[in-house]
Amino acid sequence: MTTFAGQTGIPGFADGTGTAASLFFPEGVITDNTNLYVVDTFNDTVRQIVIAARAVTTLAGQTGVAGSADGVGTAALFNTPVGITANGTNIYATDTVNDTIRNVVR
Numbered sequence: 001m002t003t004f005a006g007q008t009g010i011p012g013f014a015d016g017t018g019t020a021a022s023l024f025f026p027e028g029v030i031t032d033n034t035n036l037y038v039v040d041t042f043n044d045t046v047r048q049i050v051i052a053a054r055a056v057t058t059l060a061g062q063t064g065v066a067g068s069a070d071g072v073g074t075a076a077l078f079n080t081p082v083g084i085t086a087n088g089t090n091i092y093a094t095d096t097v098n099d100t101i102r103n104v105v106r
Contacts, residue, residue, distance in 0.1 A: 021056035028084040
């Protein structure tokens, strides 16, 4: 077993490749066989990881900014997202503290 993304025991927020990236309580993960989509719970974000390159980027939300706002990319705000799923075309995340299910635009 090897660490695919993030730094063991070091919570934080950084886009990057493999262990150069950091996450803070990644809770849920799904794949479309090209990318992983991860709910980064305590960063209030949804992250995308390109599997082949292990490149981690922020797909939606703003780290350290909890809230509720519809929008694309950093215009979207979450408050403690926990779960994630997809139906092939759409990605849905549970926005726990806001009591909502959000459609994540990619």
